[in-house]
Ligand SMILES: [Zn+2]
Ligand SMILES: [Zn+2]
């Protein structure tokens with residue numbers, strides 16, 4: 236674990252550093268993909284489910300991760316640095332791969348110019364796509 240980097244990330248979001256929080260954040264930083272509570276439980280053996288759950292909730296409240304509902308479980312992904320305890324700015328597309336069953340955040344999709352009918356105020360926008368991810372697409376020779 237890059238302890239310094241992990242602690243810096245926690246400090247950036249005003250999250251008090253604990254051993255458990257460092258472990259959980261490290262998993263997210265290393266894999267850069269979505270994890271559910273159950274996933275984390277199996278990765279971090281000897282961890283207590285309710286502590287893990289509280290850790291995820293704290294991370295979400297502080298703008299470190301954002302959750303998406305998928306097949307009746309919540310998957311969590313790292314936020315970008317702009318998110319904080321007040322607001323999440325995760326206006327990006329979530330891509331679900333049908334092959335490896337992993338979800339990734341796609342920041343590089345351009346949604347500028349989206350138009351909504353007059354009289355509607357958007358407070359949250361969710362984009363979900365599914366298909367075959369980069370990892371699962373055979374490399375062009
Ligand atoms: Zn966020
Ligand atoms: Zn895939």
Ligand SMILES: [Zn+2]
Pocket residue numbers: 301312325327328329339340341
């Ligand atoms: Zn995302």
